[in-house]
Amino acid sequence: MKVTRIAYSTGMNAGKYAALVEQARRLGRVRSEVWQRYGSINGAGVGLRDRQVRDRWLADGTHVRFGVLANAWKETVRDAMADIAANLEAAKVEVRRAVLRRTSDPVERERMFDALKADRWAGNRFLARQMRKHWKRGKNRTHDQIVVRADKYKTTVDGRGRLWLAVPGLKPRKMVKIPLSTTVAPTGTLRLILRGGRVEVHYQIDASQVRSSQRPCGQRMVGVDKGYTEALTDSDGQPHGVQLGVLLTSESDRLKERNRRRAKLRSIANTAALRGDQAKAHRIKVNNLGTVKRDRQAARHRARVRTEIFTAVHRVVDKAATVVAEDLTKRFAGRKKLGKNINRRLAAWTKGVTAEALRSVSERRGSALVPVNSAYTSQTCHRCGRLGRRSGDRFHCTWCGVVWQADVNAAINILHRAGDPDIALHTPHHKVRQILQDRTDRHRTRLSVQDSSPATTGRRAKHPNRSAMSKK
Numbered sequence: 001m002k003v004t005r006i007a008y009s010t011g012m013n014a015g016k017y018a019a020l021v022e023q024a025r026r027l028g029r030v031r032s033e034v035w036q037r038y039g040s041i042n043g044a045g046v047g048l049r050d051r052q053v054r055d056r057w058l059a060d061g062t063h064v065r066f067g068v069l070a071n072a073w074k075e076t077v078r079d080a081m082a083d084i085a086a087n088l089e090a091a092k093v094e095v096r097r098a099v100l101r102r103t104s105d106p107v108e109r110e111r112m113f114d115a116l117k118a119d120r121w122a123g124n125r126f127l128a129r130q131m132r133k134h135w136k137r138g139k140n141r142t143h144d145q146i147v148v149r150a151d152k153y154k155t156t157v158d159g160r161g162r163l164w165l166a167v168p169g170l171k172p173r174k175m176v177k178i179p180l181s182t183t184v185a186p187t188g189t190l191r192l193i194l195r196g197g198r199v200e201v202h203y204q205i206d207a208s209q210v211r212s213s214q215r216p217c218g219q220r221m222v223g224v225d226k227g228y229t230e231a232l233t234d235s236d237g238q239p240h241g242v243q244l245g246v247l248l249t250s251e252s253d254r255l256k257e258r259n260r261r262r263a264k265l266r267s268i269a270n271t272a273a274l275r276g277d278q279a280k281a282h283r284i285k286v287n288n289l290g291t292v293k294r295d296r297q298a299a300r301h302r303a304r305v306r307t308e309i310f311t312a313v314h315r316v317v318d319k320a321a322t323v324v325a326e327d328l329t330k331r332f333a334g335r336k337k338l339g340k341n342i343n344r345r346l347a348a349w350t351k352g353v354t355a356e357a358l359r360s361v362s363e364r365r366g367s368a369l370v371p372v373n374s375a376y377t378s379q380t381c382h383r384c385g386r387l388g389r390r391s392g393d394r395f396h397c398t399w400c401g402v403v404w405q406a407d408v409n410a411a412i413n414i415l416h417r418a419g420d421p422d423i424a425l426h427t428p429h430h431k432v433r434q435i436l437q438d439r440t441d442r443h444r445t446r447l448s449v450q451d452s453s454p455a456t457t458g459r460r461a462k463h464p465n466r467s468a469m470s471k472k
Helices: 014-038 050-060 062-066 070-102 106-117 125-134 244-274 278-287 292-317 340-347 351-365 406-417 429-451
Strands: 002-008 145-148 154-157 163-168 175-179 190-195 198-206 220-226 232-234 320-326 368-372 389-391 394-397 402-405
Touching: 014 062, 014 070, 014 145, 014 175, 014 190, 050 062, 050 070, 062 070, 070 106, 070 125, 070 145, 106 125, 145 163, 163 190, 190 292, 220 351, 220 406, 232 292, 232 406, 244 278, 244 292, 292 320, 292 351, 320 351, 320 406, 351 368, 394 406, 402 406
Parallel strands: 220 320, 320 368
Antiparallel strands: 002 198, 145 190, 154 163, 163 175, 190 198, 220 232, 389 394, 394 402
């Protein structure tokens, strides 16, 4: 397994940085061209490899108009085609779910899955219709990255022990030297990301080289529920990453106020431009509506959130050989019913970071990650299995008469869901509800038969103790 490491530039020369920005801008045009031609169902990108695209561009002369070196645009084409392939696979996930909802015949499902995997879905009307629905044309928004092949850069150490990275520029045999803030030389293919006057050098290393990968995992099976106020809550009732909600809420509220002020300044600048005062409009845009500080603050916030989430996952894996978690690939639904502030905060909800942390930490430390269907896990009592009512961080079971901590109750249900023979990962939520209700009905039927037997006739059936209120 590979993990990503990041090295940062220090004391970067403004002229060198401007040259890298121009190179990244031109390579962004290469990415846009790839996405425009091959990034949708109407394009010719299905089953097409990046080398075939490169051969076509070399034959028709497309590469000439970009004004970059051959290795630079070829690596960019390879990277963009990999992004398109990932986008296609993400659409196939939704199509597989549609197939599961459409038919319960295992033979028919297998036939459709094989056609989908082999990219023969165009001959099947249902699959073609679903692919048109879920695979939309992508648009490139990456104009600040440069991909450098492993044999196209050099690292040197000067007399003061500072590490320098030399990468190809826009002209042949002209290297751009970048001073790094680390003494560890990057290896393999590099991805240079230009942000706020600084160069980020992303590279991958083997997980066995990471000291934390030698940290052992636990021995138990633990269920976890993803939350907002805390990153995770495990089935033992312990929260992890309790500062996540504070980070997300404070950042969301800060962005709301800042964007409100920026909108007001932008309106003033536009009004000044309409009145002919171009100098005033220019001063406002340059001094008050810049993006360098904004991007730097956003990067710091993302780093703090990632640290909080990854630390939480490590604490779970400290005691878990098997981590049972909900399937985080599903989209968040029902946001239209919520208020503006909640929608804005949930828009910044780092579900993808949590999924990445669970996967990578589990793999690196040797624990197993088991994704399960999370439908109704937060609305079902883990003791009796009946549907109850959730209000904030409390779950009320009217049958047991117990008030549970909602996230703990959901984590226990997720743990139980791992061994459920009836509820699979992609079982539709309405079928999950029917299964839960059928189990409740069978349980009630057994109780009524037992109560009507001669041994219990004339007795009043004992109701579960409603006075036992448990709060975790």
